[in-house]
Amino acid sequence: MSTEPSTEDAWLQQLLELGESGKAMTNKQRRIVQAAVEIFAEKGYSAASTSEIAQKAGVAEGTIFRHYKTKKDLLLSIIGPTMAKLVAPFVLRDFTPVLEASYAGYDDFLRALVRNRLEFVRRHLPVIRILLQEIPFQTELREEFKAVLMREVYVRVEKAIHHFQAQGQLIALPAFTVVRLTVSVVVGFLMTRFMLFPELDWNEEEELEICVNFIMNGLSAGPSVPRGEE
Amino acid sequence: MSTEPSTEDAWLQQLLELGESGKAMTNKQRRIVQAAVEIFAEKGYSAASTSEIAQKAGVAEGTIFRHYKTKKDLLLSIIGPTMAKLVAPFVLRDFTPVLEASYAGYDDFLRALVRNRLEFVRRHLPVIRILLQEIPFQTELREEFKAVLMREVYVRVEKAIHHFQAQGQLIALPAFTVVRLTVSVVVGFLMTRFMLFPELDWNEEEELEICVNFIMNGLSAGPSVPRGEE
Amino acid sequence: MSTEPSTEDAWLQQLLELGESGKAMTNKQRRIVQAAVEIFAEKGYSAASTSEIAQKAGVAEGTIFRHYKTKKDLLLSIIGPTMAKLVAPFVLRDFTPVLEASYAGYDDFLRALVRNRLEFVRRHLPVIRILLQEIPFQTELREEFKAVLMREVYVRVEKAIHHFQAQGQLIALPAFTVVRLTVSVVVGFLMTRFMLFPELDWNEEEELEICVNFIMNGLSAGPSVPRGEE
Amino acid sequence: MSTEPSTEDAWLQQLLELGESGKAMTNKQRRIVQAAVEIFAEKGYSAASTSEIAQKAGVAEGTIFRHYKTKKDLLLSIIGPTMAKLVAPFVLRDFTPVLEASYAGYDDFLRALVRNRLEFVRRHLPVIRILLQEIPFQTELREEFKAVLMREVYVRVEKAIHHFQAQGQLIALPAFTVVRLTVSVVVGFLMTRFMLFPELDWNEEEELEICVNFIMNGLSAGPSVPRGEE
DNA sequence: CATGAATGAGACTTCATTCAT
């Protein structure tokens, strides 16, 4: 009955199926999702009421439940696909070879990655807000997300990092640490840009260079644990 | 009636008064707060019910409302003091001189800071979880927090950064950018350590060194904005 | 959503629109209003509980709040229309000319008036009870009621009284005083009849004549302030 | 424990015992009663909370219940004595002879009565408000009040009226009717004066004369029941 | 006597969900 899967682990399927989610969304259904995104983002899932969503969507209260069995179903139908798209760039069949072929260095890869995710976040900001808010409370979703990240994304990235380390571009830290440091900087930038100070007048290209340089400098130079006694 | 202030902008007062607010907490009141922290952290403020809190605290539901006028009052009485303690190290009267006198370099300062905040987060993890969850929805609290961060914390840190830049330890980036990059790495570490992978067997001192080195390398070397015209 | 207006000053509109407000009342809604009238009249607004009303109406408690946003809304939806009907006879477009044309004397007018209001009170006794109980506590309602009484009703009656005074039927007291005395007797009769001693076996036509004669005698004879020294 | 009787039918005793009610009222007790009167009058018995009363009286919540077993007890301790004083002038041992000796006519009697009750209402307005509000809902109180009115007051007044009728001063209507008409006018005056338009600038002596004349004219002239067959 | 923390029943209200139309 619902056009979106309600089982939480289904959202990766959507990605692999390349985006066809349940076919036709009626006009009303689209309006429901749109309204739900806005209200969930504004007040949080628990504090949002289905009647408010119905009102903003301009449909009857019952109509929501014709498309989504429960309120949580509606939430998952919003979060799931976005999570899929979030990891999409890494799950493409040929991630590693493409990466190694396309980018001369880790910095070029980072530049491309950050540019790409900047656009993604810009376009899906409300849903990402919801995602960040709800992931701590949706256990199954979180576990599945973590599993996919580790299984699909991390293994690919790890290989790439080993590749760049073998080239001598990157310091010989554990790949996990390299990822953590890189992700910290990138995510820190995105959050500062879009959530903490969205009202500032950002020069994104410049900030991008700063981030990439920071990461490259941080990860390229000498020994990682320089203190002799450690 | 409540021993904790319910006006949102009051929490900094608590810090400056450095004291125990409102005196005696009865035994029951302490149990209420304890239970509230656990349940708010576990399911979020909106999804938590006062009856569940009362039950876990082992008091009658009415007792909660004798101490806290509303459920939100209870939340704020938990979040406020923690926010105050969170910025405490920076608001000490003599932050900048102490900093400059105590620490030979930015790295020493970072080391001390991270060690200190590691302990803080470890001790107040549930409340910090609540803080992160609710800050997007508690407008007044958020604005006040931002204001204090900018007014009290940032100006002090900025001076310190200029000091280290004058010494040639740090790259000549805007202080705001230096802070952003530093904070990204530190917060990224803390969240990875305590929220994403708390179950791993962390060698905190080693990770601390990695973070500090990463930051110092990232912020010390060559030109930050390599594009000639900038 | 409510079929009765909840803004207090709206009730006169209902009268002037002379129509059925808000169209269809569902069957359940009618039962809710009916039950509310009975219970409000019996124990007073504050002491009545919505759960008791729901029970007597045979609906779920939530159903009440689908039709009336608050308990007070329910009260006002009951009181408002009755207040409108209470002043209706005086607000008819052509009150004064009709009055002067139809009634040879003040006594005929009184006779018609009392007969008419007798029926009204008989039909709406419970609501009138509620009205009398709650008007002291519903400030806005009371002020609006007083304003309408003075603006719509009193000015018309005043003109009629001047007319009868010009004819020599009525003593030359201030119209306000004439109204006060007349109303005292009429209201005194209605309250004695319906609220103090409803169980007695009343001969209403006879009592009506007594009242009218009392008023006419009281208001027709000599000087109103006969004491020479006053 | 309570210094005021809680059995509703006890209030007449107080009158006959000539006012000594339970001896000493502590200072706090007096403040409780004072606060209760104000709050009951302002928002009604049911809508008033004991905690609000305690606060206004400046005592602890528990203190109220040390003096009055229940909230209703507090109400009755306020209403009872006032009801007693309300009928006091009529219950004096020698009402009828005094009346007949003291007053040349019904008008003199009325004049004295109204003057006396004016002062009484002026002094006890808040309690009288409470009395009027609560009498419909306090069944026992109401029945007792009615019984006393009929047994103690009415029989005395009836005798006086027969006396004045025998003198030819008053029309030969049933005493009950004479009382009803008289009371209507007097009560109508008092309510207009103190409750409906207390803000007007009243010339009480003049209004008193108007009322008395109105009553005397209404009750003295021609046939009260003009219909021949009655 | 007085206090005020504690209680628990019950108040009003919201809400996700169902179902007859």
Added chain:
DNA sequence: GATGAATGAAGTCTCATTCAT
């Protein structure tokens, strides 16, 4: 498919009353 009236469980909060101090 769409509606929206109806539901009843559950939510937040109030309140009269008790009792240990």
